[in-house]
């Protein structure tokens with residue numbers, strides 16, 4: 001039986017990596033085999049493209065070229081990592097996926113959305129996520145969290161954009177969540193991380209693993 005595909009999306013520092021790792025741990029504890037991966041990257045070829053993108057080396061070629069590079073990385077990641085794992089029955093949790101391209105390059109970067117959808121069709125095709133969590137957090141809080149986590153480390157290509165850019169990104173992600181209610185769930189990421197994790201696990205169980213006894217957020221957080 002094919003595995004389930006879950007993605008985490010949202011602005012900078014919203015807690016995607018934290019929640020992806022917590023969900024992997026919780027599902028593992030339920031006996032489900034889980035592959036945790038990320039974008040851009042997650043495969044050998046895609047990690048090389050990640051470096052080109054996040055170092056800012058591709059910025060001078062403009063958002064269309066960046067969208068093409070994200071799509072090329074995604075194609076390799078899907079072909080060599082995600083689809084084989086799903087076919088083998090593993091669940092796949094991916095930290096960022098197609099909605100990041102829609103939000104960063106499409107809605108905020110002003111790349112033609114028909115072009116973005118064309119790239120999606122070519123690379124993702126039928127391999128859309130079963131469930132996407134969009135972590136919603138005011139940009140100021142997210143950037144402060146990302147800054148605190150980074151310490152003295154260098155900022156990447158997108159973190160260096162101004163506050164207005166990051167607010168626009170949050171609005172873009174909220175718009176995506178309301179356009180695709182079947183697939184996307186908007187999560188209030190201001191709550192403490194264990195509380196957010198409990199809400200996410202409850203939704204995963206209800207939608208993708210209904211054989212689990214119904215759980216309240218309080219049961220899980222306990």
Ligand code: T5A
Pocket residue numbers: 011012013014015016017018019038039040054070095096097098099100101102104105145146148149156158159189190191192193194196
């Ligand atoms: N990109 C990516 C595109 O433009 N297009 C695309 O198609 C794709 C796929 C990737 C960059 O590439 C862009 C978007 C990005 O700019 P990245 O280095 O992979 O960059 O990192 P991001 O995905 O941006 O990760 P973030 O820096 O945004 O962080 P996360 O994963 O959202 O947050 P996380 O979990 O690391 O948490 C940040 C800090 O907050 C704490 C954590 O402990 C950590 O210290 N934290 C909390 N604190 C309080 N309360 C909570 N509930 C907390 N949850 C976490």
